[in-house]
Every structure is written in structure tokens, then in C-alpha cells.
Amino acid sequence: MYLSQLTVADFRSYRSAHLTLSPGATVLVGANGVGKTNLVEAVGYLGSHTSHRVSQDAPLVRFGQDRARIGARIHRGSRAVALELEILPGRSNRVAVNRGAPVRAREGLGILRTVVFAPxxxxxxxxxxxxxxxxxxxxxxxxxxxxxxxxxxxxxxxxxxxxxxxxxxxxxxxxxxxxxxxxxxxxxxxxxxxxxxxxxxxxxxxxxxxxxxxxxxxxxxxxxxxxxxxxxxxxxxxxxxxxxxxxxxxxxxxxxxxxxxxxxxxxxxxxxxxxxxxxxxxxxxxxxxxxxxxxxxxxxxxxxxxxxxxxxxxxxxxxxxxPVLILDDVFAELDAARRGRLAGLVSRAEQVLLTAAAVEDIPEELHAVRVLVRQDADGSETVAETADRPLPVEGDIRRARMDPGIPDDGPPPAAEGGARDG
Structure with missing residues (x-):
């Protein structure tokens, strides 16, 4: 299985962001603090309803907001499912499947399976x-x-x-x-x-x-x-x-x-x-x-x-x-030989999402799309630069703003009242 679209609203530092993904390996690259881990954390949470970083939901919601939303378009063979999860600290979380009415979060478990490694x-x-x-x-x-x-x-x-x-x-x-x-x-x-x-x-x-x-x-x-x-x-x-x-x-x-x-x-x-x-x-x-x-x-x-x-x-x-394999900052403590061996091991997954603080951390053996992530201080704008061809081959770089809107074939829209400021 793999994700073709990921949307977050009021999740962690993000006011809103939309990311287009593809099968294979994708590496989110950026300095510490720009929000790389927040994006892969959102994918992991959508799959398991738990965070690999915190035990409570409250820190997942952007400061000053009362809820966060994670949406994705998930593909399993020829089938595609639009899944949105609403995180409501202190209350019961809800999911919507294929733009249906919100139901208990547990009804969405199993639609997306993930395995997450993090420091x-x-x-x-x-x-x-x-x-x-x-x-x-x-x-x-x-x-x-x-x-x-x-x-x-x-x-x-x-x-x-x-x-x-x-x-x-x-x-x-x-x-x-x-x-x-x-x-x-x-x-x-x-x-x-x-x-x-x-x-x-x-x-x-x-x-x-x-x-x-x-x-x-x-x-x-x-x-x-x-x-x-x-x-x-x-x-x-x-x-x-x-x-x-x-x-x-x-x-x-x-x-x-x-x-x-x-x-x-x-x-x-x-x-x-x-x-x-x-x-x-x-x-x-x-x-x-x-x-x-x-x-x-x-x-x-x-x-x-x-x-x-x-x-x-x-x-x-x-x-x-x-499952979608998520490796957060996995290269930081591995020497060159172990990085290369890891690249071979993860190639079996249909989709791998990785984060790295620097391009130099990415092993040459890993053929991956590279997304350079940066974020304004107030979370109002996130910009990605995406390599058109897999690494290690350098390709033309096109700049694409992570648009807060959700495309017609993407995950269900956020409910009224919410996800965007201004």
C-alpha cells in the first residue's frame, strides 16, 4: 500500500499543508525544526492512532486550536480510499472514510498500516x-x-x-x-x-x-x-x-x-x-x-x-x-556501510518515507525522491523543492508550495470551522 496524498491541518507546527507522494522511497530533507518529523508522524498516527513521540494527543494540536486533522488518499492495489482523522484532545477522535459521516476512530484502524522507526x-x-x-x-x-x-x-x-x-x-x-x-x-x-x-x-x-x-x-x-x-x-x-x-x-x-x-x-x-x-x-x-x-x-x-x-x-x-515504512532521522547514527545496507533492506517496501537533516546523510544506494522542506516561523507557509528524478541522479528541481487546499481526488475536506487561518 502507499499514500498518494497527505494533508494536515492544525497538526503540530502546521497550519495546513498538502503533500503529493508516490510509491517507492521519498526523503524529506531539511534543517532541524522545519517540520519533517511532523509530517511522517502524521502518517504514522493515521495508521496506528498513536504517536511515536508523545503519549497524549494534546501536543499534536497546533497551539491555540482545539483539534487537528490528518487526511490521506491510500492505495492498495487498484483500490483507493480517502481517510481523514480528526484529533480531539480530551474527547473521542473521529474518522471519515471516503467522505462519509464521521465515526469512531477505531473504525478506521487497519485501512493504513505503518511501521515507524524514530530516534x-x-x-x-x-x-x-x-x-x-x-x-x-x-x-x-x-x-x-x-x-x-x-x-x-x-x-x-x-x-x-x-x-x-x-x-x-x-x-x-x-x-x-x-x-x-x-x-x-x-x-x-x-x-x-x-x-x-x-x-x-x-x-x-x-x-x-x-x-x-x-x-x-x-x-x-x-x-x-x-x-x-x-x-x-x-x-x-x-x-x-x-x-x-x-x-x-x-x-x-x-x-x-x-x-x-x-x-x-x-x-x-x-x-x-x-x-x-x-x-x-x-x-x-x-x-x-x-x-x-x-x-x-x-x-x-x-x-x-x-x-x-x-x-x-x-x-x-x-x-x-x-505497510508503509517510516524511518525518521534513521541515517543520523549509522556509518556509511550500515546506511548502504539499510538502503538495500528497505527497497522491498512499496513505499518508504524517510527524513534527513542533510542531503549528505542520504546513502548513494538509496534511489529516492527528495523533498526539501522549509517552513515559515508562524507555520503559515511551507515550501518543498522536489527532485523530479530519483536520487542519486540529480534532476531538475521544481518548487512547489504545499498547498493548504485538497484536490478533488484527495482526502475528504476538513469540516467547516476549521483547518485554515486567514
Missing amino acids: EDLALVTQDPGGRRRFLDQLMVQLRPALGEAAADYERVLRQRNALLKTARQQGRWGPEEEATLAVWDEHLSMAGARLLNGRLHVLQLLAAPLGEMYAALTNGSKPATFAYESTVPGVSGTHQQVPSVQQIAAAMRQALEDAHEQERARALTLVGPHRDELALFLGPAPARGFASHGETWSLALALRLASYDVLVADDPDPDAR
Whole structure:
């Protein structure tokens, strides 16, 4: 799949912008702060309804506005879909498909699939386990959207169970009524947690080989990249060539929760479950966290994203279903050899959107359209200079203003009230 049109209104620093795209690789080039990342972030958000930079929607809306809009024309084979997403901080986001009436945002999930790498992904290797759990869960939901409900159920029950433990400790009371209520929450948490864990383990089965292959391809086989899942639920830890059933995991988790009751009452916290688990990454025999060099860390984080792309491609062999691959500032920390190897790896994608701070960062091996981006200080005008022929061949440069209007065959128009100033 690929995007032929991208439109944003009141998104981040942009008052409005319209960009025409094509299959293949496109590199947005410009100095830091001109809005390159904002554009690729908009594409990623349209696909996943999450940002790779922030956890809340409010920063995505231009200062002084109450909403932002992202629109795109998405092609999958001979079919084209116009999709517009309205971001409403503090309220429920909405989507419109083919100029239809706005509906719940979740109705638009799956129309555009994306895989995003950004410098923030170094945290997948260097930071606490929470980021690695989110990585797994996001890939799991992309593969099986219904499991998003299991993750949401787990979080809801976990909050209720923790609230019970906290209230009981604050009141200094624990009797038969509290014990019975805790047993009910144990049952609900075990079932929701088992579905979540089963989904994670299936993802890890699919991810193991591509991760090793991608890291070896990027680094010329310097060290093997592997992982191990470390769980608080007995029988779940390991590399898991065979995944326990939901029922088996639920039974083990239920028993582990019961065994931990005394500790949990003392700490007023649930100590067993997928929210406490770790995905440990290794380069050779050593843990990547704390032992990998900066270059190894960057390559491993990139390999995780490229491997997730391969997992999604393998899940749907239709070549027209391949996700849009987004690589934000990917060349900054790669040497020339790794840049060249990356150019070969991404050539399989139908569309790749990249950003770079300087033309010199773009490897000669990457045949891409180049878009030079600059933006006025108030966001009122964005100008792109687009190479007519792919890099590395220099072609004539034509200047094209990113017009705030939306062409007739583009995404649905913004609703009244809005997207433009002046």
C-alpha cells in the first residue's frame, strides 16, 4: 500500500499543508525544526492512532486550536480510499472514510498500516521494560486487532484490583469480604492476562528469526541478536518455541496470584501478571541493555522495527498489503556501510518515507525522491523543492508550495470551522 496524498491541518507546527507522494522511497530533507518529523508522524498516527513521540494527543494540536486533522488518499492495489482523522484532545477522535459521516476512530484502524522507526526507539533497548512491553503489544494488535480488547480489559481489571488492595491497606481492614472480592478479581485478571500473554508469545515466535536476520544484515553479522521473555507467571518465561494455551497460562497465573496475596496486601500492588514482565534483549551472550555500544543500540532498535515489518508482511502475503515504512532521522547514527545496507533492506517496501537533516546523510544506494522542506516561523507557509528524478541522479528541481487546499481526488475536506487561518 502507499499514500498518494497527505494533508494536515492544525497538526503540530502546521497550519495546513498538502503533500503529493508516490510509491517507492521519498526523503524529506531539511534543517532541524522545519517540520519533517511532523509530517511522517502524521502518517504514522493515521495508521496506528498513536504517536511515536508523545503519549497524549494534546501536543499534536497546533497551539491555540482545539483539534487537528490528518487526511490521506491510500492505495492498495487498484483500490483507493480517502481517510481523514480528526484529533480531539480530551474527547473521542473521529474518522471519515471516503467522505462519509464521521465515526469512531477505531473504525478506521487497519485501512493504513505503518511501521515507524524514530530516534526515540533507542529506549526499546536502553530503558525500562515498559517500552518493550508496549512494542510487543502494539505489534500484537496490528496482527490481531481483537487482542486490543484483551489488553484494555487487562488494564481495567488491574486498576480495579489495585484499588481494592490500596483501599484495604489505607483502612487497615482485611476480612472475608475483601478476600472474596480479591478472588473475583484474581479470576478476571487471570483470564485477561492469559489472553494477553498468549498473544505476546505468539508474536515472539514470529519475531525471533526476522530480528536475527535484520540485525545481521545491518551489522554484517557482528553478533547474534536474540531475546528471552521473562515473566512473573510460572511456565511462561523463555524463548517459547511452543506457546502454552490460554487455559494453561490462566491456571498458572491464578495460582501465582493466590501465592502472592500476602505480599500484595502489604504493598497494595499487584505483583503478578504481564504488566510486570520483561523482554530481555541480547547481543551474543550479553544483555543489550547496559552492555551494547551506542552504534549497536541504534542498530538493534532499528532491527526490531524492520523485523516487525517483516512479521506484518509475512502475516498477509498480498504484496499490496505491505505497510508503509517510516524511518525518521534513521541515517543520523549509522556509518556509511550500515546506511548502504539499510538502503538495500528497505527497497522491498512499496513505499518508504524517510527524513534527513542533510542531503549528505542520504546513502548513494538509496534511489529516492527528495523533498526539501522549509517552513515559515508562524507555520503559515511551507515550501518543498522536489527532485523530479530519483536520487542519486540529480534532476531538475521544481518548487512547489504545499498547498493548504485538497484536490478533488484527495482526502475528504476538513469540516467547516476549521483547518485554515486567514
